[in-house]
Amino acid sequence: xQSVWPRLEPLLPLVSKPxxxxxxxxxxxxxxxxxxxxxxxxxxxxAYEVGLPNQGxxxxxxxxxxxxxxxxxxxxxVWPDLERLMREHGVPQFTVxxxxxxxxxxxxxxxxxxxxxxTNLLTALDLAGxxxxxxxxxxxxxxxxxxxxxxxxxxxxxxxxxAAVLGDGEEAVLEITGIVAAWKAAGCPGGRDEVLLRLARTxxxxxxxxxxxxxxxxxxIQRVVPNRADVPFRVRKRTTMDxxxxxxxxxxxxxxAETVHERYAxxxxxxxxRGCRFCQAGMITRPVRERSITTVGEMVRDGLKFSGFTEVxxxxxxxxxxxxxxxxxxxxxxxxxxxNVSLSLPSTRVDAFNITLAEELSRNGRRTGLTFAPExxxxxxxxxxxxxxxxxxLIRTVVTAYTNGWRQVKLYFMCGLPTETDxxxxxxxxxxxxxxxxxxxxxxxxxxxxxxxxxxxxPKPHTPFQWAAQASPETVDRRLGLLKQAINADRSLGRAxxxxxxxxxxxxxxxxxxxxxxxxxxxxxxxxxxxxxxDGWSEHFSFARWTQACADVGVDLDWYTTRxxxxxxxxxxxxxxxxxxxxxxxxxxxxxxxxxxxxxxxxTPCFDCGVCPGMDTEIQIGPTGRKLLPLxxxxx
Amino acid sequence: xxxxxxxxxxAPVVQRIRLRYAKRGPLRFTSHRDFARTFERAVQRAGVxxxxxxxxxxxxxxxxxxAAPTGVASEAEYLEIGLxxxxxxxxxxxxxxxxxxxxxxxLDAVEAGPGSLAxxxxxSRWRIELPGVVPDELRHAVVAFEAAAEVPVQRLTKQxxxxxxARGPVVLIRVEEPPSEVSDVPCAILDLVIRQVTPSVRPxxxxxxxxxxxxxxxxxxxxxxxxxxxxxxxxGEITDPLLADRTGAVTGVxxx
Numbered sequence: 001x002q003s004v005w006p007r008l009e010p011l012l013p014l015v016s017k018p019x020x021x022x023x024x025x026x027x028x029x030x031x032x033x034x035x036x037x038x039x040x041x042x043x044x045x046x047a048y049e050v051g052l053p054n055q056g057x058x059x060x061x062x063x064x065x066x067x068x069x070x071x072x073x074x075x076x077x078v079w080p081d082l083e084r085l086m087r088e089h090g091v092p093q094f095t096v097x098x099x100x101x102x103x104x105x106x107x108x109x110x111x112x113x114x115x116x117x118x119t120n121l122l123t124a125l126d127l128a129g130x131x132x133x134x135x136x137x138x139x140x141x142x143x144x145x146x147x148x149x150x151x152x153x154x155x156x157x158x159x160x161x162x163a164a165v166l167g168d169g170e171e172a173v174l175e176i177t178g179i180v181a182a183w184k185a186a187g188c189p190g191g192r193d194e195v196l197l198r199l200a201r202t203x204x205x206x207x208x209x210x211x212x213x214x215x216x217x218x219x220x221i222q223r224v225v226p227n228r229a230d231v232p233f234r235v236r237k238r239t240t241m242d243x244x245x246x247x248x249x250x251x252x253x254x255x256x257a258e259t260v261h262e263r264y265a266x267x268x269x270x271x272x273x274r275g276c277r278f279c280q281a282g283m284i285t286r287p288v289r290e291r292s293i294t295t296v297g298e299m300v301r302d303g304l305k306f307s308g309f310t311e312v313x314x315x316x317x318x319x320x321x322x323x324x325x326x327x328x329x330x331x332x333x334x335x336x337x338x339x340n341v342s343l344s345l346p347s348t349r350v351d352a353f354n355i356t357l358a359e360e361l362s363r364n365g366r367r368t369g370l371t372f373a374p375e376x377x378x379x380x381x382x383x384x385x386x387x388x389x390x391x392x393x394l395i396r397t398v399v400t401a402y403t404n405g406w407r408q409v410k411l412y413f414m415c416g417l418p419t420e421t422d423x424x425x426x427x428x429x430x431x432x433x434x435x436x437x438x439x440x441x442x443x444x445x446x447x448x449x450x451x452x453x454x455x456x457x458x459p460k461p462h463t464p465f466q467w468a469a470q471a472s473p474e475t476v477d478r479r480l481g482l483l484k485q486a487i488n489a490d491r492s493l494g495r496a497x498x499x500x501x502x503x504x505x506x507x508x509x510x511x512x513x514x515x516x517x518x519x520x521x522x523x524x525x526x527x528x529x530x531x532x533x534x535d536g537w538s539e540h541f542s543f544a545r546w547t548q549a550c551a552d553v554g555v556d557l558d559w560y561t562t563r564x565x566x567x568x569x570x571x572x573x574x575x576x577x578x579x580x581x582x583x584x585x586x587x588x589x590x591x592x593x594x595x596x597x598x599x600x601x602x603x604t605p606c607f608d609c610g611v612c613p614g615m616d617t618e619i620q621i622g623p624t625g626r627k628l629l630p631l632x633x634x635x636x
Numbered sequence: 637x638x639x640x641x642x643x644x645x646x647a648p649v650v651q652r653i654r655l656r657y658a659k660r661g662p663l664r665f666t667s668h669r670d671f672a673r674t675f676e677r678a679v680q681r682a683g684v685x686x687x688x689x690x691x692x693x694x695x696x697x698x699x700x701x702x703a704a705p706t707g708v709a710s711e712a713e714y715l716e717i718g719l720x721x722x723x724x725x726x727x728x729x730x731x732x733x734x735x736x737x738x739x740x741x742x743l744d745a746v747e748a749g750p751g752s753l754a755x756x757x758x759x760s761r762w763r764i765e766l767p768g769v770v771p772d773e774l775r776h777a778v779v780a781f782e783a784a785a786e787v788p789v790q791r792l793t794k795q796x797x798x799x800x801x802a803r804g805p806v807v808l809i810r811v812e813e814p815p816s817e818v819s820d821v822p823c824a825i826l827d828l829v830i831r832q833v834t835p836s837v838r839p840x841x842x843x844x845x846x847x848x849x850x851x852x853x854x855x856x857x858x859x860x861x862x863x864x865x866x867x868x869x870x871x872g873e874i875t876d877p878l879l880a881d882r883t884g885a886v887t888g889v890x891x892x
Contacts, residue, residue: 009662013707013857018665024737026677254677256663256670256737308677308735340694 001033004091005099011085019257020048021082023096026254026307029065029072030097036071038181040064040173041095041105041142043124045117046536048076048096052253053261055315056111056148059248060169070177073097073105077120078127080533086127093127102128106180108142109173110161112150115513116506116536118157121146122528125160132525134162134209139191145176145205152237152284153461153573156513156520158208162192163199166206166576167237167284168270170246175202197231206235206576213518213572219559221517221570234577237284239617243270243291247299254307263311263344264303268296268328269621272317275598276375277386277588278414280460281317284578286611288602289620293324293331297628300332304341312343320349320357321602323622329360331628337363348373348412350389352400359404370401373412376420377428383595384419391431395438402439402448411435413454415479416471416504419593425479428452429486433493451498452487454480456507460514462578464588466571469564470511473504473543480504505543509535511561512546517572520560522553579617581610646688649697649718652748653725654878655732657713663739664709664861671740672698675715678735684728685721701753701865701877705838710862711743712760714877716753749881756877757832759807759868762839764826768855774824775811780849781842782809789844798835802845805831808872809842829872 012018033039042061044051051057057074064072073095078086086092093102102108102124110121125132130141137144146154146164154164165172176199183195190197199205210231214222226233240246252264269290272282291299300312314328322328325345332343343361345354350372358370374394376382382389401409413428432452439448456476459465480501488494512520526549527535534540550557565571567586574582584607588598601607602621612618659666666674676696679686688694697718704710719728729745736742766774781787787803808829814822830837839860846852866874 005662010856012665017667018707019667019670022662022665024663024739026737254674256666256674258670258673262673305681308680310676310680340688340696 001100001104003099004094004101007089007091008086008094008099011082011089011091014085015082016079017049017257020076021078021094021096022256023099024256025052025096027249027251028097028253029061031065031071033071033098033100035069037069037184038071038107038177039105040070040072040107040109040177041075041102042072043075043077043102043108043110043121045077045110045112045120045124047079047534048255048257049259051076052255052257052259053265054111054113055249055265055267056113056169058253059246060109060111060173061253062248062251063170063246064173064177067174067177069181073100075102075124077117077124077534083123083127083533092129093124103130103142105142106184107176108144110144110146110148112146112148114536115150115156115510116541117150118513118524119528119532119535121157121160122525123533133159135159137162137192139188141192143180143192143195147172149281149284150514152280152576152578153514153516154206154208155213155518155572156516156524158518159521160524162196162207162209164206164208165204165238166235166578167204168240169238170240170248172204172238176205197228200231203232204236204238207231208518211575221572223570224572224575234575236577236615237579239615240270241289241617241620243267243289243620244295247291247295250299250302250306252303252307252309254309261313262309263313264300264307264309265313265315266296266299266303267291267316268314268319268322268325269316272321273601273619274318274321275386275588275600277384277464277592278375278417278457278460279317280463283463283580285317286579286609287617287619288321290322290622292622292624292626293328293628294624294626296328297331297335301335310341312341314343314345316346318349319345320351320354324624325357326360327627329357333360333363335628339364342368344368346371350374350394350397352397355397355401355404367406369408369410370406371410371412372397374431375412375414376417376424377413377426377431378424380595381417381420381424383597384592385414385417386592386598388597391434394431395434398435398450399438399442402443407447408449408451409435410451410453413452414457415454415483415501416457416476416507418459418465418468420471420479422479422482425483426486428454428483429489432487432497433490436493436496446496449496449498451500452483453500454483455502456504458507458510458514461571461573462580462585464585464592466515466585467565467567467569467589470508470561471504472558472562473508476504476507506535506538506541508557508561509541509543509546512550512557515572516560519555523549523555526552577614579609579611579615581608581614584609646690646694647720649687649720651719651722652716653719653723653728654714654716654746654748654753654881655729655742656744656878657715657736658741658743659704659710659713660739660741661709663737665707666740667706668700668703671703672700674736674740675732678732679717682728682731682735684717684731685719685723687718687720699753701757702832702836704862705840708839708860708862712862712865714753714757714865716748744878746878746881751880753877756867756875756880757865759829759831759866759874760862761864761874762826762828762830762860763812763863764828764839764843764858764860766824766826766854766858767821769824769852769858770822771811771814771824773852774826774846777846777850777852778809778811778826781806781845784849787845787848789841789848791841791844793835800835800837800841802837802841802848805833805837806842807831807868829868829874831868
C-alpha cells in the first residue's frame with residue numbers, strides 16, 4: 001500500500017504544528033502491509049494532542065499489533081488548515097505511522113469518549129473517501145466500528161457506522177479480528193453483509209442496519225426490532241475480567257509533539273460502584289475490577305523504563321477506593337524517593353484519606369494539585385445525586401489540605417442537576433466562603449485559595465438520570481451568574497476564590513447527541529455540511545450552527561433534551577445491554593427524587609443493579625495482602 | 637509542617653558534555669520545544685546521570701545553542717548537558733543516539749572544555765533545495781540579491797509583523813551545480829552562509845528576500861538543511877565549535 005507521505009510532506013510547512021502528522025513516536029509500530037491478514041486503522045476523533053494519550057486507543061493498538069498477521073495504525077482528526085490543503089491536493093485521511101490511506105484498511109475503529117467528536121468522524125470518513133452513509137458502502141470500504149463510552153448509545157451515528165462495540169475492547173477487537181480474518185481467508189463470501197452478520201451473531205457487536213426503529217405518532221419510539229433472523233434482540237456489552245492478565249499499555253506511545261498528558265498512566269482499577277447517579281462511566285463499567293498492587297508496581301517500573309516519562313498517573317474512576325491504595329502509594333513513593341519521578345492520583349474523593357495519599361505521593365517535594373468533587377452545593381442535592389459527603393466533612397477535608405501545606409485546592413461542581421433550585425447552586429458560594437474562612441483560621445494566613453469549577457449537567461443513557469429533563473442553557477447560565485455574584489458578595493473571601501464555568505449551550509448539544517435517536521444523525525450531517533468541526537473546542541463550537549441544523553432537518557432540540565421521559569417510554573438504547581436492569585435504574589431514579597441514598601456494593605450487600613448476574617461477571621477486589629518490594633532503588 | 641520549602645539539594649554538576657546532533661527527514665518538523673521534551677525523556681531512558689537544577693521543580697541541566705526553525709532539517713545542532721557523575725562522552729553519545737527516534741541522531745559527543753558553546757557559534761551554512769525552480773532562474777535572483785545593499789523582508793513573529801534586512805548578514809549566497817543525473821522536475825540548490833544576528837535571519841527570510849528582489853516564487857515549499865554552525869573564519873569557512881573541546885581533551889587540559 002502506497003504511502004501518501006510524498007504528497008503530504010509539501011503541505012506540512014504550511015500548517016500549524018506539523019509534527020503531529022509525522023508519527024515517529026516511541027512505541028509506534030510499523031508492520032509490513034502485505035504480510036498482514038487483517039488491518040485496523042484506529043482513530044481518536046480529536047486533535048492529535050488530545051487523542052494520542054488516550055488509553056483506550058493505546059491499549060487496543062498494542063493488543064492488536066502484538067498478534068502476528070494483524071496490523072494496526074492510528075489516525076487523528078486533522079485541523080482545518082490541513083483539511084483544506086488535503087482537499088485541495090487530493091490527499092486522503094492517513095495514518096500517522098506509515099501514512100497509509102485510511103480507506104485501504106479492513107477495519108476503521110473509532111473511539112468516542114465524547115459525543116462531540118461525531119462531526120470529526122464525518123470529516124475523517126469524507127477525507128478517507130469512505131461514503132458517509134453506511135448504506136452506500138461496498139466491499140472496497142473498511143468496516144467502520146464505533147467504541148468508547150459514547151458507543152453505549154450509538155443511535156445518532158447509526159447511519160454512519162457499520163457497527164458499534166459496547167464496553168471493554170481488549171477481547172472484542174481480537175474476536176472481531178478473528179471473524180474478519182476467517183471471512184477474508186474464505187474469499188469474502190457474501191460480501192459486506194455477510195461479515196457484518198457474522199459480527200452481529202456474536203451478540204456483542206451491534207450492527208445498526210439489522211435493526212429497524214418504529215416510531216409512535218407523537219415521535220417517541222414504539223420499538224426497535226431485528227429485521228433479520230438470528231441477530232439478537234439485545235446486544236451485550238463486553239467486560240474484561242482479570243486486569244492482571246491485560247497489563248496494557250506495556251509500551252506506551254511517547255510522542256514528539258506536545259500532548260495534553262505527558263505521563264505514564266496505569267489504570268489501577270476499572271469500574272465504580274459509588275453509585276453517583278449522574279455518572280455514566282460509573283454505571284456502564286461495572287463491576288469493579290482491581291489490578292493487583294504487584295501488577296501496578298510492575299507496570300509502573302516497566303512503563304517508566306520504556307518511556308522515559310517522569311510522571312506517573314494512577315488512574316481510575318475513584319483511585320482512592322482501590323483496596324490497597326495506601327500500600328500502592330507508599331510503595332511507589334518509597335521506590336522513587338530521591339528521583340525526579342512524580343506520582344499523581346486524580347483525587348476527587350472528599351475525605352482526609354485522600355490527603356494522606358497525596359502527602360505520600362509528594363515525598364519528592366513535587367506537589368500536584370488537590371481536587372475534590374462534591375458536585376453539588378447543598379446537602380440536599382448531594383443526596384439527589386448520591387454523592388455522599390456532608391458539609392462538615394467537606395470543610396474539614398479542605399482545611400486539612402491547607403494545614404498540610406496545600407495553598408490551593410480545586411472544587412468541582414455541576415449545575416442543572418435534577419430537582420436543582422437556584423438556592424442549591426448559590427449554596428456553592430457559601431461553601432466556598434466557609435472553606436476559605438475556616439482555612440484562614442486554621443492556617444493563620446490569608447495565602448490560601450480555592451477554585452470553584454462548574455459545568456452544566458448532561459443526562460446520559462444507562463444512568464438513573466436517563467429519564468431526567470436537562471436544564472435549559474438559560475437556566476444554567478442564570479444560575480452560574482447568580483453563583484458568581486454570590487461568590488463576590490463578600491469581597492475579602494471572594495478574592496481568594498477562583499471561578500471557572502462552562503456555558504450551558506455546548507451542554508445542550510451534548511445532551512442532544514447523548515440521548516438522541518437515529519433521527520439526530522441528520523442534524524450531525526447537516527452541522528458538518530455547515531462547517532462543524534472540533535465541537536469539543538469552544539473556539540470551534542457554534543451553537544447557532546446546531547440550532548440551524550436542527551431547524552433545517554426538522555429536529556426539535558428541546559424535545560430531545562429538556563423533556564422528561566416517562567417510565568414506559570422506549571429509550572433509543574434499550575436494545576443495548578449495559579447489564580443494568582432498567583427497573584433498578586428506574587427505582588434509583590425514584591430514590592433520587594425522594595433524596596434516598598444508595599450505598600456501595602463493595603462494602604454492603606448487593607442491591608441488584610443487575611450487572612453481575614446479567615453479564616456473568618463479579619466484583620474483583622483485594623486486598624491481596626502483598627506489598628511493593630523496595631526493588632532495586634532507581635536513580636542516584 | 638515545613639512544606640513550603642524546596643526539596644533536598646540536587647547533586648552538583650561534575651561533568652559537562654557537548655553534543656552535536658542532526659534533525660533529519662520527517663523529524664525535521666520537530667519544533668525546538670518538542671525536541672527538548674523528547675531529549676529529556678531519551679536521557680531518562682538511556683540512564684544518563686543528568687544533573688538537575690535546584691528548587692521546587694528541578695529541571696534537567698540541558699542548554700541549547702540556537703535551534704534550527706521547525707521544518708528545517710539540520711546536520712549541526714548543538715547542546716550541552718550537565719552530569720552528576722562522570723561518564724565516557726562517546727558512550728553517552730551512543731546511548732542517547734540509541735534512545736532517540738531515528739531521524740534525531742547524535743553525531744558527536746565531547747567533554748566540554750573552558751569557554752561557552754555560544755561564544756563559538758556566530759554563523760551557519762545552509763543548503764536549500766527548491767523543487768520546481770530552474771537553476772538559471774535562481775541564479776538570476778541571487779545576482780539581484782547580492783547586488784542590493786539592503787533587502788527588507790517581513791516575518792510574522794509573536795510580536796506581530798517585523799521588517800528587517802535579509803541581505804546584510806548573508807556572507808555567501810550561490811547556486812550549486814545541479815546533480816548530474818537527469819530528473820523530470822528541476823531542482824535548484826542554494827548554498828548559503830548567514831551570520832548570526834539579532835533579529836536572526838533564517839533561510840526562509842533569504843527566500844523572502846529573493847521574492848522581494850525578483851519575485852521568485854517556488855511552486856512548492858523549499859527544503860532547507862543546516863549543514864554547519866560555528867565560528868566564521870576570515871576565509872568564509874565555518875569552524876566546528878567542538879574542535880576546541882576535542883583539542884583541549886587531547887592536550888590534557890582539565891575541563892571547566
